[in-house]
Amino acid sequence: MSGLKKIEINPITRLEGHGKIAIFLDESGNVAEAFFQVVELRGYERFLVGMPIEEVPRTVSTICGVCRAIHHTAATKASDQIYGVEPTETAKKIRELFVNAHYVEDHAVILYALGLPDFVVGPEADPAERNIVGLVKKVGVDVAKEVLRKRSYAVKILEMLGGKPIHPVAGLPGGWSKRVTEEERQEIEKLAKELVELGKLTIQIFEDVILKNEKYMELITSDAYRSVLNYMGTIDEKGRVNYYDGVQKIIDTKGNEIGRFTGKEYLNYIAERVLPWSYLKMPYLKQIGWKGIVDGDGTSLYSVGPLARLNVADGMNTPLAQEAYEKMFDVLKERPIHYVMAYHWARAIELLNAAERVLELAQDPEITSPDVRAELGEVTGEGVGIIEAPRGTLIHHYKTDEKGIVTEANLIVATTHNKGPITLAIRKAAKHFIKNGQVDEKILNYVEMAFRPYDLCLACATHVLPGRLPIEINIYDSDGNLYKTLRNF
Template identity: 50%
Template sequence: MKKRITIDPITRLEGHGKIEIFLNDEGDVENTYFQIPELRGFEKFCEGRPVEEVARIVPRICGVCPVAHHLAAAKALDGVYSVDPPRTAKMLRELMYSAQYVHSHIAHFYALAAPDFVLGPDAKPEERNILGVVGKVGLEKGGEVIKHRAYAQKVQGIIGSKPTHPITGIPGGQSKGITAEERDEILKMGESCVEFAKFSLDLFEEIVLKNKTYLDIITGDIYKINTYYMGLVDENNKANFYEGKIRVVDQEGTEVAKFEPNQYLDYIEERVEPWTYLKIPYLKSVGWNGFTDGKDSGIYQVAPLGRANVIDGMATPLAQEAYEKMISTLGGKKPITASLVHHWARLVEMLYAAERWVELASDEEIISDNFRTIPTATPNEGVGVVEAPRGTLIHHYKADEAGLATKINLIVGTTNNYGAINLSVKRAAEKLIKKGKVDQGLLNMVEMAFRAYDPCFSCATHSITGNIPLEVEVYESSGKLCQKLVK
């Protein structure tokens, strides 16, 4: 008789989900399902509203990466109104976004990922959290984590008017600028964040890279999958989180596509499965071949590892050094196929974001009052793309002549990664669960497979497939399931 293992709820992520693992008669893994049982309908209830309001609505999708949604929306609105913001506006947006990256990457690494490495994957569940991490590394270092995350949120508040749900991105630029005094404060905080990012990379080296057990886990076969990779690059194929072209490379690192954001529908297809509310994107040119990897599978990865594999380098000096060290330590070749390297790449990106923050704040034009171009065109259609901390984020809006939204399509980073997440969970379960033997440590290591992607399922679940199913399970006092009703 086949057995079923359910991990519900899964832990240390944004949103809700569960993992279903089915075993065969020998107790080995036959199949896995990474289910997203929640539904959120932002794409539908934005329809009919004044399209410029969407940029103030979509940050509410998620409190972890609201700036990503706000700026993707602002860029889409630039397209809807056929207007190009002035340089100061673009700089202000990217400066706010650099702070968002620092804030988000600190949150994921220290609160969600670090417990698995600082405390170990076999630590007791009640200890495997941010408090356990602080207890292990000390209050002083824990205080630095909180301080620099607060710095980043303060910058989001200064530029975006709200630290969590910004409102200043509008068609043609920004609704307000910053003063010289605010710029000086932002610059000082940015310089401190550069030092904190360097400290975080040193901490990772000390705790993880110098620990053979951890290093073997990261580089071993448990968490390796062989997919395509996707991310934004600048004109030199360097990292850029705010603008650029979307680049795709294959399993050998060869470029197979490079396109403008408004061409995304020519390259990406989405499919729906009956067991989840989250759509599964794949490369149109390759096609869908199920949850498999290799060249015949259209599954691709985004987020830090995806970006690390598509870029030719980082665009700031310290981050470039850290990037080169990461590549050389892992064998000197790309693409890197070990999913847990997302964590290392995330810290390299934190350093890049902090350096870019300082670069932008040091430019005198950042305090110019030329921060908006007034739109004059009739509303139509626009696509905005940024690299969210969790991967390539696409906002596509259509509006009628009155400026009312008629169609909204969102493909967020976690949606782009959903195929890879399912594949990673299955691969880890197959490697870890043998003859039906499981324990808390093994199940947490299965969860580590999805946690590497820093998934945000609050952002990702927007597909409406019909009525939300109602399931009622009736159990006897002994715990035996006696009836299941599905409406």
């Protein structure tokens, strides 16, 4: 790297995971290379070894404070297979209701706290304004109050179903430990109607603020934020997006199907490349073979998460979300959509979809059936639970001994799948916005905006105070001397 200038975006502490962005400039001050490095919390899988599989769902709900419902359900699905049992229809519906309520909550937080401020307040606004408080000022306190109040209803549903306020415990092999009473069903139905309103409001805000603003639409469709990739997501038997269960489908950059899999067949599709400069392995598609961190036709990188799911599917399983889905593809005029910023749009559509699905399931007469648990079969010794986490496909793979004690655990989380696309997004934004050595404060946000759509979860298990990710950009001249520092703290 001699002769190159180096810009480093460094977290100062090790809180909230260890993300590190290093940008190298060439002699003329343009970006030669950019890397994204992560140090994940390790040792979690080891922690699970030796545990009875039925304990695992309750334990993994603590991996991540944000995604607790999702890890719980993925491990519960794996435990079904280990006990060779098919859950009852009612149990499946309760689990799906649970997962969809989680989507409403999580997507609302991500959109309102992290995604929308960039647009509503403006990407070049002073960072003192470009945040959720700035967003509240723009949309008005009354709207913000409605949003926060309604999203708390999703939390209420989660607590009602999960069996314990914070960490859910209700998932069991073959079912769900807690049936839904008629009284609870009525309460959930009432709350779900409000959630649908939240979904409609979110789409409305997105349309009013972003779609009607030419500048933001230019930003969304800018080459700086466009990555031509393969996509992976889960679909139901009609090819529609499903978060709880279905088949995992992979498409190429043009939308052609590469393949579909269930359970441990994931090993036939996903391979991992160990990169010398990174602590993380980077997944790629086995069928295509490692092609490097490149996009375009023929790349072996794939992405997961809201946009990936909508790209892979033929539609949504609820009417209002279907309308919004069609509109997104009409407006952006491509399929699959490769604009990374469209992740936020897809997230808004999924929020509405999940809310509608919560309502549908709350109105399903079968949801209150007492038949919530199936008889366990023989221990099979292996189980794979695959679920769509809000950030993308989540795989829990366990092996056990004949008594159901875990001997091996492998967890692949969304941020791991997305590692290649995130690196690529940062590289593209850096190349676009850093020219001739010109770097200012705004660059930091434009680069952050490139990976924010993926909502990377580096090590969200820890959130110790002060609970932020301080970022520092160091700019070095070609002799390696520091001549400028930019900080967000």
